[in-house]
Amino acid sequence: MLVDPQFIFRFEREPPDRAEGEVYALEGFELASRLSFFLWSSIPDDALLKAAGDGRLADTAGLEGEVERMLADPKATALVENFASQWLGLRQLDTVSPISNEFDGNLRRSFRRETELLFESILREDRGIVDLIDADYTFVDERLARHYGMPNVRGSRFRRVALRDDARRGLLGHGSLLTVTSAPNRTSPVMRGAWIMENILGTPAPNPPPDVDTDLDTRAAEAGEPASMRAQLERHREDPACAGCHNMIDPIGFALENFDLIGKWRDADGGTTINASGDLWDGTALDGPAGLRAALLERRELFVTRATEKLMAYALGRTVEHYDMPAVRAIVREAADDDHRFARLIAGVVKSPAFRTKRKAGSGQQTAAD
Structure with a gap:
């Protein structure tokens, strides 16, 4: 039993009368299961099963009502x-x-x-x-x-x-x-900057070019100087192959340099007073965490869009693809008049075609939810 895929995975049964590649609406109990694992990470309760059996999940108002009820539940x-x-x-x-x-x-x-x-x-x-x-x-x-x-x-x-x-x-x-977003022995403006670009702004930083030396600690030890993380990275950006990416990433990370590797406030690094200023790629000035936060808030739609992408990926159990983005943008637009409430974004994901439908993978096969 413990190795049976039917026990280990959550299967969504495919209707036998659908052609391979055909998109079809999830039936009540399949939709109830997807909804329950999204919001509760568990199986549907009796109320959700009853709503599925009564056909209420096929109605947008009924689906919204169940989402509201489930979000209010401690689960x-x-x-x-x-x-x-x-x-x-x-x-x-x-x-x-x-x-x-x-x-x-x-x-x-x-x-x-x-x-x-x-x-x-x-x-x-x-x-x-x-x-x-x-x-x-x-x-x-x-x-x-x-x-x-x-x-x-x-x-x-x-x-x-x-x-x-x-x-x-x-x-x-x-x-x-x-x-x-820190290294074991120091802060990492590069990791912090790249994390914010990826998870907050939705603009992932490119991978470093091949054969580029990224071991800053060894290079600093060999040179004896400079001591501060900022100075090490400034030396690193002297290489034209590195400058293109680091000019985008580093200023974001520098804004958080007053936080040490475990998030404790500090005023100096390596005997040097921390300089937490810089400029975004579009020229926006940054100065410390407050300046970075202000810049992110000016780009709040990028953040909300990225959050919605992540939420949809979590709900679907798969990567959000380019063909999902119109739905993501529609969810963000519709929630804008409601201050982009978290619950409103969740409801938007649940009502989206990507959540309520599925493409048949193969004739007569069953597919496990990712």
Whole structure:
């Protein structure tokens, strides 16, 4: 039983009377299963099965009603935890090993929980998804508050706190993101810049050209100088083969250089005062986390589009392709008049043709959901 594909995978049975390659609407119970695994990471409950049996999922209003009910259920926490882990790379926290005496298992768990709770608050409070970038509050326990320099927080219980420091607002100030985008022994403006381009702006950085030396630590050790990460990268960009990409990536990462490899605030690196300024590829000036956040908010539609792409990929269990983008853009446009609420984007994905239909893979075959 344990090796039977029918047990291991969630199968969506294909109708035998459809031709290979034909697109067809998912039947009630198949749609109910897809919806349940999307929002709850589990099987449908009795209410959802009844709605499927009664044919209510075939109606847009009935489908929206079930989405609203399911998002209000405590089981929707699975969407927050699993989607956040997939999109933001939170699972990498389980394997990172920063070379720092201040990092331990408790901090590792607190980093992840902070980000999950921010996601959950945006869903439960019906907020716009842009608050992921600009939220003026976060969630901390004593261990995390001490790491961030926040006073008067005691105990292991997480509580919501207002942020007085603009540098910590939103995901850019989260230790989870800052740690998984660092090298084990130092910060990495390149990793941080590339992460934001990929996950926030939806403009992935190109891969480095072949035969380019990317080992900055060895080169710095051999040269003896320069000491700061910024100076090392400036030397690296002297190579024309490297400059093209790094001129786009590095300024974004430099804006976060005041956060060390585990997200703790600092004013100097290698005995040099940190310079967190720079310019985006279009000339927009950046200066520290607040300046970067302002630049991202000016491009909020790029962020919402990328978030919707990631959400759709999670819902479908496959990569979003070029032919899915009209649907993604339509979801973003329709949610714009509602402040791009997280729940509205979820409902848009569920109502999309990509979610409610399927293309038959082969005559008489069954396909497992990815």
